[in-house]
Amino acid sequence: MNRDPFVVVGGDAAGLSAASKFRREQPDRDVVVFEQGQWVSYAHCGLPYFIEGTVDRLTDLLSLSPTDVAERGIDLRRGHEVVSVSPTERTVTVRSEGERFDQPYSELLVATGARATTRSFDATLDGVFTVHGLDSAAAIDAYLAAPGEYDRNRLGDGPVDRGRVDHNAALAPPERAAIVGGGYVGVEMAEALVARGLDVHLFQRSSHLLPPFGEAVAERVAAHLGERGVAVHTDTPVERLVGDGRIEAIAFDDDRLSVEMAVLGVGIEPNAGLLDGTGVDRGPNGALHVDDYGRTSLPAIYAAGDVATSRHTVMGRSTWMPLGLTANRAGRAVGATVAGDPTPVGDVAGTAVVKAFDLECGRVGLVDGDEATDAGFDPVRETITAESRSGYYPGAADTTVTLVADRGSRRVLGGTIVGSDRAAIRIDTLATALDANLRVDELERLDLAYAPPFSPVWDPILVAAKVLNGRLA
Amino acid sequence: MNRDPFVVVGGDAAGLSAASKFRREQPDRDVVVFEQGQWVSYAHCGLPYFIEGTVDRLTDLLSLSPTDVAERGIDLRRGHEVVSVSPTERTVTVRSEGERFDQPYSELLVATGARATTRSFDATLDGVFTVHGLDSAAAIDAYLAAPGEYDRNRLGDGPVDRGRVDHNAALAPPERAAIVGGGYVGVEMAEALVARGLDVHLFQRSSHLLPPFGEAVAERVAAHLGERGVAVHTDTPVERLVGDGRIEAIAFDDDRLSVEMAVLGVGIEPNAGLLDGTGVDRGPNGALHVDDYGRTSLPAIYAAGDVATSRHTVMGRSTWMPLGLTANRAGRAVGATVAGDPTPVGDVAGTAVVKAFDLECGRVGLVDGDEATDAGFDPVRETITAESRSGYYPGAADTTVTLVADRGSRRVLGGTIVGSDRAAIRIDTLATALDANLRVDELERLDLAYAPPFSPVWDPILVAAKVLNGRLA
Numbered sequence: 001m002n003r004d005p006f007v008v009v010g011g012d013a014a015g016l017s018a019a020s021k022f023r024r025e026q027p028d029r030d031v032v033v034f035e036q037g038q039w040v041s042y043a044h045c046g047l048p049y050f051i052e053g054t055v056d057r058l059t060d061l062l063s064l065s066p067t068d069v070a071e072r073g074i075d076l077r078r079g080h081e082v083v084s085v086s087p088t089e090r091t092v093t094v095r096s097e098g099e100r101f102d103q104p105y106s107e108l109l110v111a112t113g114a115r116a117t118t119r120s121f122d123a124t125l126d127g128v129f130t131v132h133g134l135d136s137a138a139a140i141d142a143y144l145a146a147p148g149e150y151d152r153n154r155l156g157d158g159p160v161d162r163g164r165v166d167h168n169a170a171l172a173p174p175e176r177a178a179i180v181g182g183g184y185v186g187v188e189m190a191e192a193l194v195a196r197g198l199d200v201h202l203f204q205r206s207s208h209l210l211p212p213f214g215e216a217v218a219e220r221v222a223a224h225l226g227e228r229g230v231a232v233h234t235d236t237p238v239e240r241l242v243g244d245g246r247i248e249a250i251a252f253d254d255d256r257l258s259v260e261m262a263v264l265g266v267g268i269e270p271n272a273g274l275l276d277g278t279g280v281d282r283g284p285n286g287a288l289h290v291d292d293y294g295r296t297s298l299p300a301i302y303a304a305g306d307v308a309t310s311r312h313t314v315m316g317r318s319t320w321m322p323l324g325l326t327a328n329r330a331g332r333a334v335g336a337t338v339a340g341d342p343t344p345v346g347d348v349a350g351t352a353v354v355k356a357f358d359l360e361c362g363r364v365g366l367v368d369g370d371e372a373t374d375a376g377f378d379p380v381r382e383t384i385t386a387e388s389r390s391g392y393y394p395g396a397a398d399t400t401v402t403l404v405a406d407r408g409s410r411r412v413l414g415g416t417i418v419g420s421d422r423a424a425i426r427i428d429t430l431a432t433a434l435d436a437n438l439r440v441d442e443l444e445r446l447d448l449a450y451a452p453p454f455s456p457v458w459d460p461i462l463v464a465a466k467v468l469n470g471r472l473a
Numbered sequence: 474m475n476r477d478p479f480v481v482v483g484g485d486a487a488g489l490s491a492a493s494k495f496r497r498e499q500p501d502r503d504v505v506v507f508e509q510g511q512w513v514s515y516a517h518c519g520l521p522y523f524i525e526g527t528v529d530r531l532t533d534l535l536s537l538s539p540t541d542v543a544e545r546g547i548d549l550r551r552g553h554e555v556v557s558v559s560p561t562e563r564t565v566t567v568r569s570e571g572e573r574f575d576q577p578y579s580e581l582l583v584a585t586g587a588r589a590t591t592r593s594f595d596a597t598l599d600g601v602f603t604v605h606g607l608d609s610a611a612a613i614d615a616y617l618a619a620p621g622e623y624d625r626n627r628l629g630d631g632p633v634d635r636g637r638v639d640h641n642a643a644l645a646p647p648e649r650a651a652i653v654g655g656g657y658v659g660v661e662m663a664e665a666l667v668a669r670g671l672d673v674h675l676f677q678r679s680s681h682l683l684p685p686f687g688e689a690v691a692e693r694v695a696a697h698l699g700e701r702g703v704a705v706h707t708d709t710p711v712e713r714l715v716g717d718g719r720i721e722a723i724a725f726d727d728d729r730l731s732v733e734m735a736v737l738g739v740g741i742e743p744n745a746g747l748l749d750g751t752g753v754d755r756g757p758n759g760a761l762h763v764d765d766y767g768r769t770s771l772p773a774i775y776a777a778g779d780v781a782t783s784r785h786t787v788m789g790r791s792t793w794m795p796l797g798l799t800a801n802r803a804g805r806a807v808g809a810t811v812a813g814d815p816t817p818v819g820d821v822a823g824t825a826v827v828k829a830f831d832l833e834c835g836r837v838g839l840v841d842g843d844e845a846t847d848a849g850f851d852p853v854r855e856t857i858t859a860e861s862r863s864g865y866y867p868g869a870a871d872t873t874v875t876l877v878a879d880r881g882s883r884r885v886l887g888g889t890i891v892g893s894d895r896a897a898i899r900i901d902t903l904a905t906a907l908d909a910n911l912r913v914d915e916l917e918r919l920d921l922a923y924a925p926p927f928s929p930v931w932d933p934i935l936v937a938a939k940v941l942n943g944r945l946a
Binding site: 013043045046049054055060061313323324325326328329341344346347348349350351352353354355360362364390392393394422424425426427428429431432433435436437438442445446447448449450451452453454455457458459473 | 819
């Protein structure tokens with residue numbers, strides 16, 4: 001059988017998961033992966049920990065080397081940009097080193113990910129960074145070192161942008177940094193830059209850090225960041241980055257703060273431009289809308305990862321939630337489906353966890369009351385604080401759980417958790433409960449683990465369920 | 474309305490949970506709790522940690538003081554033994570300080586717990602202990618101290634058996650201890666006695682420690698105990714405790730080992746004798762059989778906690794699983810039911826976690842293949858080892874997961890986990906999945922938490938589900 005190859009655009013989590021699974025199931029068929037840049041298969045979520053110094057080498061963040069990819073029988077072409085798609089011809093047009101060529105495909109997977117937005121901020125100034133991609137992490141790391149003192153062993157032997165590193169390594173190191181945006185990136189970078197000895201100011205335009213985690217988490221995180229030396233400015237939109245060539249200050253609220261560094265964590269957006277003009281269906285934020293099997297509305301074209309939508313476990317509707325597991329899982333499922341074994345990509349519950357110094361935060365499902373109301377529910381919420389272990393066992397720590405349920409059906413809609421002792425991982429109990437459509441009274445009766453070193457008799461999640469169920473009775 | 478009181482026999486987890494909930498719902502009705510001993514409401518699971526020295530004072534293990542109980546409006550009578558029940562008269566006969574009297578009840582809750590068995594071992598020898606009740610923990614603690622050096626501040630100001638403490642404190646301290654039985658008590662006491670500086674030998678008659686946790690956990694625990702200095706003797710039934718007044722040796726397998734201490738962890742059995750002769754229905758191990766609301770087969774008589782059966786989440790059948798959460802939850806539910814709000818006691822999945830030095834172990838559901846087959850399933854199992862965090866993040870540790878599913882239906886039947894990094898608490902994900910009857914492919918698609926400090930992209934439970942589902946496909 002002479003079939004055109006399965007073509008994948010994008011060599012990160014979704015793309016390489018798909019290619020790997022496809023080749024494992026169909027070792028006689030070809031798969032070609034076009035990656036615009038030089039890096040493939042890296043752990044985006046690890047970037048702050050490299051900058052912090054917790055991870056020794058940039059290349060420690062690579063999951064697969066190009067050699068690993070080749071050994072899987074994947075035809076990986078780095079430095080190849082796919083510039084257009086012809087769904088009718090079933091070809092993509094590829095540009096590389098000034099050449100262009102057409103590549104036919106039997107099936108196409110668009111796995112082009114997302115990019116950090118910079119809004120109207122001038123991100124061309126020296127000292128201004130987004131945290132997206134290994135080259136940005138390398139640039140930040142170099143910028144933090146005194147001129148002539150940057151240890152290039154930190155970079156490992158990957159295809160790093162040496163010019164950008166050299167440029168940043170030559171500049172005087174910053175003493176004070178502003179972080180613009182109090183989401184995941186902002187909170188993780190606050191921890192990282194404090195660890196690197198900087199005076200860190202975190203600016204959030206709304207009243208709460210980590211908005212998807214709700215008020216109870218936000219308050220504990222803000223207090224904890226303060227204890228650890230971060231100046232937290234909530235309700236403070238940053239208006240402008242000030243500087244001439246290099247950042248000198250940030251302007252906000254008729255005031256300004258002198259800084260030598262600014263990190264922008266103001267959001268991301270899907271890299272969905274490749275299918276512009278094709279009439280493809282789109283979902284929230286312009287992401288490529290896909291069905292349960294990752295199929296776009298165009299024949300033989302799939303999308304997976306940060307560029308694609310997912311179906312929400314609780315709401316049932318299409319949503320855009322770019323997260324690591326979603327990308328890996330959807331990529332793998334598309335690889336299986338294209339190989340002939342139709343496999344659902346799975347719904348997303350919006351499960352997310354984040355570390356803020358010693359605090360662990362988790363969230364899942366519908367946490368925001370307005371969002372729950374918009375989705376047709378009548379949300380009731382309860383927040384409790386309980387101990388993480390038996391009170392007499394050393395290490396027991398206050399764990400705050402918020403639980404949201406629908407008043408009429410008692411169905412659990414979502415929840416959050418925050419605490420310093422094994423708090424984050426407990427969100428998986430709620431994620432499983434959401435997936436299974438459990439009611440609050442069913443949640444209350446779950447037979448969860450108890451042993452003094454790990455959990456009290458009534459796990460904090462059970463306590464929250466007990467109290468919320470009492471209110472619903 | 475002149476109604477007889479709600480009478481509870483037993484002042485520990487189940488009994489006091491029931492009494493507290495009942496009074497909260499029915500503040501105008503009376504509840505009387507008869508407790509044979511002097512202690513009430515203590516954390517049985519904390520005893521090894523007191524002996525270890527991790528918990529400073531014996532009384533730290535009390536959940537409620539008699540004063541707390543009184544403030545809840547509960548008529549608590551310590552030193553009152555209920556010696557018989559007349560289901561037709563609706564009275565119990567009580568003995569206290571040589572007196573006997575009859576107490577009428579409107580409803581009766583039997584919450585008499587369980588006791589440690591000693592099999593045919595001579596537990597009257599000095600230096601031989603079971604670990605059951607605060608007085609046994611105090612006696613062990615005193616026995617470990619050199620004569621004249623026992624710090625009685627360790628005991629707090631509770632109603633401890635001072636005579637027993639004094640007797641043990643006067644004896645020469647042991648240098649070597651044998652622990653008979655490799656279940657929870659045995660493993661936890663091995664850790665405790667090593668911490669107290671003893672040469673510890675752990676004897677298990679079967680081939681695996683912690684039998685309910687299956688082979689994969691047993692092997693890692695045995696290896697780890699060995700690394701921490703415990704001599705583990707599996708397949709070695711202890712035949713006899715040797716001594717004249719005081720333990721001198723244990724005899725096994727045509728051999729003997731000189732010891733100055735023996736801890737018996739050879740099982741427990743329900744204290745169900747109170748209803749002997751009433752014809753009450755019984756379940757496994759002679760436990761009192763109860764329905765979904767904790768009702769025995771006798772009118773107006775309930776049972777809860779370690780003396781009662783529970784319905785198994787996976788098998789649906791009556792089982793006897795004496796565990797802490799079960800007792801608290803069932804007691805509370807019976808209290809609500811008797812107060813007029815019928816509340817199910819909840820099924821048990823057999824969720825259990827145990828700490829063995831730095832290893833954390835968890836189990837839930839059907840783990841043993843024969844048990845699963847007996848219950849009508851066709852069990853398939855898979856064991857994987859995966860990292861607990863992203864590999865590049867410090868602290869990532871091998872986590873071993875065993876997953877058992879039914880071949881035909883793909884339903885998840887049970888599983889185990891063992892590892893050193895937040896392993897135990899992850900069993901709650903499986904406990905929730907079992908309660909919700911999830912299939913392996915549904916488990917594989919759960920949206921679980923991912924962040925480098927807490928979990929890898931594919932949580933070890935997802936890895937196990939992925940591999941097992943691949944085998945079932």
